[in-house]
Amino acid sequence: MRHFDFPDDVLEEIQRDRFKHPTRLVQERMEILWLKAHGISHAQIAELSCAARSTVQRTLDLYIHGGLEAVRRVPRRVPASALVAHRAALAAEFEARPPPNTVRPSVKKCRRLPRWTPSANAWSAGYKRHVVPCRPISTRSIGLPIAR
Secondary structure: OOOOOOHHHHHHHHHHHHHHOHHHHHHHHHHHHHHOOOOOOOOHHHHHHHHHHOHHHHHHHHHHHHHHHHHHHOOOOOOOOOOHHHHHHHHHHHHOOOOHHOOOOOOOOOOOEEEEOOOOEEEEEOOOOOOOOOOOOOOOOOOOOOOO
């Protein structure tokens, strides 16, 4: 078992990132460091944090070699595209001949739908956008008694 000394400012950052870091992987790694800072063995850390012993050792190795920044770093795999090599040619082509929808965007017209006007207590013709008129559901149609 290796011995670690954590300065107070590092312990404060570990405590904060245990719960407030947006990435769950980093939160789990900070939990491992927090337990190690309190002198718990690797086997107990693995049991308490529900992680494998190799994960505990790998997290501690990350801290030794790179500090908290290495522990906070999450590897992200960006898929490679076959079009990356042709990026300049594609950009020039789209500049010369843009697709039709970027030249003149189509404007969606409002449909003329009837709408309920409470003041007139009747249906009147009016303009509403994407509204489907529906009739009021009476309590009798769904089998409930009318409250008087």
